[in-house]
Amino acid sequence: MKATTQADAAPRASVAPPRRLDALVIGAGFSGLYMLKQLRDKLGLKAKVFERGHGVGGTWYWNRYPGARCDSDCYIYCYTHDRALLQEWNWSERYPEQPEILRYLEHCADRFDVRRDIEFGKTVVSTVYDEATKLWTVRTADGETVTARYVIAAVGSLSATNVPPFPGLETFKGRAYHTSQWPHEGVDFTNKRVGVIGTGATAVQAIPEIAQQARHLTVFQRTPNFCVPARNGKVDPEVMKARKANYEQVVQNIRSSFFGFELSFIPKSVLETTPEEREAEFDRMWYEGGFAFWLANYQDMFFDKKANDVISDYLKRKIRATVRDPEVAERLIPRTYAYGTKRQPLDTNYFETFNKPNVKLVDAAADGPIEAITENGVRAGGKAYPLDIIVIATGFDAMTGPLKKLGIQGRGGRSLAALWEDGPETYLGLMVAGFPNLFTVTGPQSPSVLSNMPVSIEQHVEWITDCIAHLQSRGLTTIEATPEAQAGWVAHVAEIVGMTLMPGANSWYMGANIPGKPRKFLPYLGLEGVGGYRKKCAEVAAQGYEGFTLST
Numbered sequence: 227m228k229a230t231t232q233a234d235a236a237p238r239a240s241v242a243p244p245r246r247l248d249a250l251v252i253g254a255g256f257s258g259l260y261m262l263k264q265l266r267d268k269l270g271l272k273a274k275v276f277e278r279g280h281g282v283g284g285t286w287y288w289n290r291y292p293g294a295r296c297d298s299d300c301y302i303y304c305y306t307h308d309r310a311l312l313q314e315w316n317w318s319e320r321y322p323e324q325p326e327i328l329r330y331l332e333h334c335a336d337r338f339d340v341r342r343d344i345e346f347g348k349t350v351v352s353t354v355y356d357e358a359t360k361l362w363t364v365r366t367a368d369g370e371t372v373t374a375r376y377v378i379a380a381v382g383s384l385s386a387t388n389v390p391p392f393p394g395l396e397t398f399k400g401r402a403y404h405t406s407q408w409p410h411e412g413v414d415f416t417n418k419r420v421g422v423i424g425t426g427a428t429a430v431q432a433i434p435e436i437a438q439q440a441r442h443l444t445v446f447q448r449t450p451n452f453c454v455p456a457r458n459g460k461v462d463p464e465v466m467k468a469r470k471a472n473y474e475q476v477v478q479n480i481r482s483s484f485f486g487f488e489l490s491f492i493p494k495s496v497l498e499t500t501p502e503e504r505e506a507e508f509d510r511m512w513y514e515g516g517f518a519f520w521l522a523n524y525q526d527m528f529f530d531k532k533a534n535d536v537i538s539d540y541l542k543r544k545i546r547a548t549v550r551d552p553e554v555a556e557r558l559i560p561r562t563y564a565y566g567t568k569r570q571p572l573d574t575n576y577f578e579t580f581n582k583p584n585v586k587l588v589d590a591a592a593d594g595p596i597e598a599i600t601e602n603g604v605r606a607g608g609k610a611y612p613l614d615i616i617v618i619a620t621g622f623d624a625m626t627g628p629l630k631k632l633g634i635q636g637r638g639g640r641s642l643a644a645l646w647e648d649g650p651e652t653y654l655g656l657m658v659a660g661f662p663n664l665f666t667v668t669g670p671q672s673p674s675v676l677s678n679m680p681v682s683i684e685q686h687v688e689w690i691t692d693c694i695a696h697l698q699s700r701g702l703t704t705i706e707a708t709p710e711a712q713a714g715w716v717a718h719v720a721e722i723v724g725m726t727l728m729p730g731a732n733s734w735y736m737g738a739n740i741p742g743k744p745r746k747f748l749p750y751l752g753l754e755g756v757g758g759y760r761k762k763c764a765e766v767a768a769q770g771y772e773g774f775t776l777s778t
C-alpha cells in the first residue's frame with residue numbers, strides 16, 4: 227500500500243472549496259471574544275474567530291513575564307456591557323496579575339459560549355478582497371481558506387513583537403526570551419546572571435521581580451523612564467461593594483471621560499499655582515498611585531513645556547530621593563523628552579531595585595549602547611557582560627504592525643502595508659478607504675492605547691455591530707470609508723497631536739522605536755478624549771454613516 231505523502235495531501239487540500247462565513251474575526255482577546263458574541267448572538271451571523279495562540283486572552287495569553295499585571299484599576303479593566311458579570315466577578319488586587327486576568331477572559335469565553343466558534347493555532351497570512359464577489363478570502367499559515375463578507379481585525383495594538391536585530395543574538399549560548407513570548411512553564415532565574423534589555427512599562431514591571439530571584443541582574447537602558455508608583459494592594463471588600471452599588475454611574479463616567487478612567491485634569495495651569503499648592507497636589511497624586519499623576523495632572527502638562535518641566539521636576543526629585551547612588555540616580559532621570567509623552571510605566575519598587583547590590587544599570591548614554599550579543603552575553607560600550615539569561619523587553623511594532631502581518635489586499639489588489647508605508651491612514655481608526663467591510667477594533671488613529679483599553683474596545687465592537695446590523699437590515703452589501711472623509715480624519719488626528727508635546731518624544735506612539743518606521747503619531751488624542759470620540763462615532767452613524775459609502 228502506498229503511504230500518503232505531503233505531496234499527495236497538498237492537492238486535495240487546495241481543491242477543497244473555502245469555507246463560507248458571514249464574518250471572520252481575527253484574534254481572541256478582549257476584542258475578539260466580545261465581537262464574536264455580538265456577531266453570532268446579536269446579529270445571527272455565521273461567524274468564527276481565527277486565533278494564532280492556543281487559548282483565548284490575546285495580550286494576556288502571550289505576556290506572562292514576571293510581574294505582568296494591568297496598569298488600569300481592576301474595577302474598570304473589564305467588560306462593562308455585561309452588568310451581571312460586573313456584579314459577580316471579584317478581583318483580588320487593585321492591578322490583577324496576568325494569570326488572574328487570563329482566568330477572567332477564560333471565564334468570559336465560557337460565559338459567552340464562544341469557544342465553539344474559535345479556532346486556535348490559526349495564523350492569518352493573507353486577507354484578500356474580491357471586488358466581483360465582494361467577499362474577503364482569508365488564508366492561514368496552515369493552508370486553511372475561508373471567505374467572509376466581513377472581516378474584523380481584533381488583533382490588538384501591541385501584539386507584533388519587536389525583537390531588534392541585535393548582531394549575534396542567534397549565537398547566544400544561554401536562554402533569551404522576549405517578554406511577549408514568555409514560556410508558559412515560566413523561567414527560573416535562581417542563581418542566574420540575567421540581563422534585561424529595555425526599560426519600558428514591561429521591563430519596569432519585570433525588573434523588580436527578576437532582581438529578587440536572580441544572582442545578578444544587569445539592566446540595559448537606552449532611554450530612562452518617568453515611573454510613578456502603582457500602589458497595588460488587595461481590593462478592599464467595602465470599596466468594591468460601594469463600586470458595585472454604583473456601577474451604572476462608574477460606567478457612564480468612564481465612557482464619557484477623557485481616557486476611559488475616572489480621572490480628569492485639574493482645570494488650571496500649573497504655572498498659576500504656588501509651589502506649596504502644587505506640591506500638595508503632586509503629593510496627593512503620587513500617594514494615590516496609578517495613572518492619576520499622568521492623566522489627572524494640571525491641564526497644561528501635555529501642551530506647555532514650561533508647565534511640563536514643573537511637573538517632571540517633582541518626579542526627578544523622587545528618583546534622587548529613592549536611588550542611593552547619586553550617579554545611578556542621574557542616569558535613571560529622563561532628560562530627552564517631556565513627561566507623559568511616552569507611556570507612563572507604573573512601578574512597584576522599580577527605582578528601589580537599583581539600590582540592591584546584585585543589580586547593575588548599564589546606560590547607553592554613559593556606558594555605551596548595546597553593540598552585539600555574543601555567545602556569552604551582551605557587549606555594550608566595548609565591555610562584555612556575561613549572562614545566562616537575556617530578557618528582551620523591547621516592546622512592539624505598535625498598532626500598524628499587527629495589521630500589516632495579515633497580508634491585507636483591498637480593491638485593485640492594493641496592499642494595506644504598502645499603502646501605509648508613510649504611516650497609517652484610516653477613517654476614525656475603524657475602516658480604511660479601499661478596504662470595504664474590513665473593520666479594525668482599536669485601530670490606528672482611534673483612542674485605543676491612549677485609553678483604558680476595554681472601554682475603547684467595547685465602543686468599537688458595539689459600533690461595528692450596529693453598522694453591520696444597519697447593512698443587513700437594509701439589504702446593503704458593503705460599507706467603505708470615502709477617501710475624503712479619511713483625509714479629513716488623518717488631518718484632524720495630526721492637527722490635534724501637533725498642539726501637544728507628544729511628537730517630541732521618540733516613543734512607540736510615534737513609531738520611533740522601530741528603525742525605518744515613519745514618524746507618525748499612531749493613536750488618536752481627541753480634544754474631548756474617548757467621550758468626544760464616542761460622540762463623534764455615534765453622530766457619524768446617526769447621519770447614515772457619514773463619510774462612508776454604503777452599497778448593494
Ligand code: N01
Pocket residue numbers: 295296297298384390423424425426427428429431447448449569596619620621622675732734739
Ligand atoms: O515596550 P516599550 P514595553 N536597543 O516599547 C528599549 C503596554 N504595556 O513592552 O525607550 C536597546 O515601551 C526601549 O528603549 P527606547 C504599554 O502600553 C501594558 O515595555 O525606545 N533598547 C524601551 O526602553 C506599554 O507602553 C502593560 O529608547 C531598546 C524598551 O526597549 C507597551 O505595552 C504592561 C531597543 C521597550 O519599551 C509597550 O511596553 C506593560 C534597542 N534596539 C506594557 N529597542 C499593562 O498595563 C527598544 N529598546 C497591561
